[in-house]
Amino acid sequence: MKGSNSKEEERNKESSSNDWRFNQTLRSVQGLLKGRNFPGKILLSQKSEPLKEPVSPIPSPTVEKSYHENDIGPGEHMDSSTEGTVQITHNTKKKSTVSKLTPLVTNSENTSGDFQKSVSGARSTDSARIAKYKKELSGQAVRLETLRELAWSGVPPNLRPTVWRLLLGYAPPNSDRREGVLKRKRIEYVDCVSQYYDIPDTERSDDEINMLRQIAVDCPRTVPDVTFFQQVEVQKSLERILYTWAIRHPASGYVQGINDLVTPFLIVFLSEHFEGSMENWSISDLSPSTISNIEADCYWCLSKLLDGMQDHYTFAQPGIQRLVFKLKELVQRIDEPVSRHMDEQGLEFLQFAFRWFNCLLIREIPFHLVTRLWDTYLAEGDALPEFLVYIFSSFLLTWSDKLQKLDFQEMVMFLQHLPTQNWTHQELEMVLSRGFMWHTMFESCPSHLAS
Numbered sequence: 001m002k003g004s005n006s007k008e009e010e011r012n013k014e015s016s017s018n019d020w021r022f023n024q025t026l027r028s029v030q031g032l033l034k035g036r037n038f039p040g041k042i043l044l045s046q047k048s049e050p051l052k053e054p055v056s057p058i059p060s061p062t063v064e065k066s067y068h069e070n071d072i073g074p075g076e077h078m079d080s081s082t083e084g085t086v087q088i089t090h091n092t093k094k095k096s097t098v099s100k101l102t103p104l105v106t107n108s109e110n111t112s113g114d115f116q117k118s119v120s121g122a123r124s125t126d127s128a129r130i131a132k133y134k135k136e137l138s139g140q141a142v143r144l145e146t147l148r149e150l151a152w153s154g155v156p157p158n159l160r161p162t163v164w165r166l167l168l169g170y171a172p173p174n175s176d177r178r179e180g181v182l183k184r185k186r187i188e189y190v191d192c193v194s195q196y197y198d199i200p201d202t203e204r205s206d207d208e209i210n211m212l213r214q215i216a217v218d219c220p221r222t223v224p225d226v227t228f229f230q231q232v233e234v235q236k237s238l239e240r241i242l243y244t245w246a247i248r249h250p251a252s253g254y255v256q257g258i259n260d261l262v263t264p265f266l267i268v269f270l271s272e273h274f275e276g277s278m279e280n281w282s283i284s285d286l287s288p289s290t291i292s293n294i295e296a297d298c299y300w301c302l303s304k305l306l307d308g309m310q311d312h313y314t315f316a317q318p319g320i321q322r323l324v325f326k327l328k329e330l331v332q333r334i335d336e337p338v339s340r341h342m343d344e345q346g347l348e349f350l351q352f353a354f355r356w357f358n359c360l361l362i363r364e365i366p367f368h369l370v371t372r373l374w375d376t377y378l379a380e381g382d383a384l385p386e387f388l389v390y391i392f393s394s395f396l397l398t399w400s401d402k403l404q405k406l407d408f409q410e411m412v413m414f415l416q417h418l419p420t421q422n423w424t425h426q427e428l429e430m431v432l433s434r435g436f437m438w439h440t441m442f443e444s445c446p447s448h449l450a451s
Contacts, residue, residue: 133159142166142173152379154372161272164265165297167378168304182297189244189296196247197240208247211254215242218259226278226367229263233283237291238262241299249303252313257358261305264362264374265298305378309385312357320357323389324349330393334438338400345408352415356392364395365420369428376432387439394435398427 133156136146147166155163165171170185171178201209219235219242228234241262246254267278273290274281283291306312311319328349332339342349355363360377362370380387396403399418406414420427 129153130156130159133163137162140175142175144173148379148381151375153375155375157271157371160268160371160375161297164268164301164374164378167381168301170297170300170304185300186293186296189299190292192244192248192299193240193292193295197243211246212239212243214256215239215246215254215259218256222259223263223362223367228267228278228281231283233291234266237266237283237295237298241295241302245299245302249306251310255313255317255358257355258302258306258313260359260362262298262302263367264370265301266294268371269294269297308382312385317354317358319385320354321350323357323385324353326386326389327353327392327396330389330438330442331396333442334393335397335400338397338403341404342411345406345411347408347411351412353392353396356395357388360388361392361395364418365428366423369423369425372425373428373432386443387435390435390439390442391431392435393438394431397434398431 129150133150136142136150137159144166147163151163151167162171165182166173170182172181201212204212216239219238220230222235222238223229229238238259242254242259245258246252270278270281270283273286273294286294309319311317313319328339331349361373365373376391377384399414402414403411
């Protein structure tokens with residue numbers, strides 16, 4: 001009996017300690033967010049004591065209001081006082097919390113401008129940040145942790161190809177080895193294409209023929225709203241990359257959705273050879289050797305990216321199913337009303353979130369924002385799969401109020417055609433900042449995610 005009481009006391013102490021830590025975190029967040037609202041609700045099911053005063057005042061920079069009425073649900077309208085910088089102080093491996101939670105917006109940003117302008121936020125083109133990038137990249141050996149911290153908040157477009165190769169481990173940090181490694185890898189890709197792709201169908205198995213046909217069908221469907229990808233030469237490049245990758249990765253082979261994952265790499269590595277809007281690019285203007293090098297870079301970077309999520313694309317895609325379940329848990333913890341409404345209507349998260357994880361949101365946001373989103377993806381490194389849960393929770397809860405007013409059929413239609421067509425960097429940065437904040441709050445306290 002005495003032992004039982006002792007165990008009960010220990011559990012109570014542990015629970016009390018966890019509650020105290022949670023409330024301390026919540027007080028800090030509430031204090032820092034006082035007077036600042038995000039699109040979508042931040043609801044926490046544990047109560048905390050009323051705040052007295054914020055720990056310290058946080059200046060709010062003036063930013064241009066660029067939200068559109070059609071992009072946010074009723075009750076989510078943001079006035080100028082709600083747009084600001086969010087900062088959280090914490091002790092984690094992330095050293096650059098402030099920069100990660102600072103929206104990358106600028107008064108002069110115009111989404112109708114050319115591609116080079118549209119893929120960058122204010123901080124990624126700030127002269128001081130560019131100087132930091134150049135200093136880091138000019139060294140004998142790049143410090144990858146420093147580069148990740150910089151890249152999390154956006155990479156300048158002209159440096160993006162180099163930074164992405166480094167972040168993915170395709171190009172070595174040591175500058176003396178870089179050129180030789182890239183040359184060797186590009187030659188290896190050419191050999192693979194020659195061995196697996198440039199052969200007659202008589203030398204392929206039935207499964208390989210069917211896989212090649214499926215890829216040939218999917219390539220014209222890739223990013224259909226961007227005319228650049230409708231070029232025949234672009235589709236042939238996608239086909240070569242995807243088929244070669246699938247043959248070299250028999251555990252998964254080709255899975256629909258992987259075709260979308262090649263597109264950010266293709267655009268970024270082509271940007272080293274073109275200027276202006278990508279709608280004016282013509283891949284046929286490039287030499288065969290240049291096209292081959294670009295394809296090789298796409299192939300190896302895709303391989304590096306998917307190495308960390310192999311179970312996302314194997315039979316039954318168990319990795320994605322696991323993350324969808326975690327997404328449901330997190331949404332239930334953060335915004336119980338919308339979670340309950342979705343459950344009452346019989347909407348399963350797999351019905352809409354499976355595609356999000358399968359294509360990494362490429363189909364859900366305007367393509368000119370994708371490379372900026374992928375700066376953060378690649379900066380997360382091996383931790384990306386788990387961090388996706390927080391980004392996607394933030395993305396979904398952007399429409400918290402809206403979702404609670406829809407029935408099952410309306411929710412399905414809404415989530416399949418989200419009103420993001422007019423999104424700018426400001427909306428994307430809000431999603432990323434909020435996702436990072438929730439990751440900071442919950443990742444080190446998994447017990448708070450218990451249903």
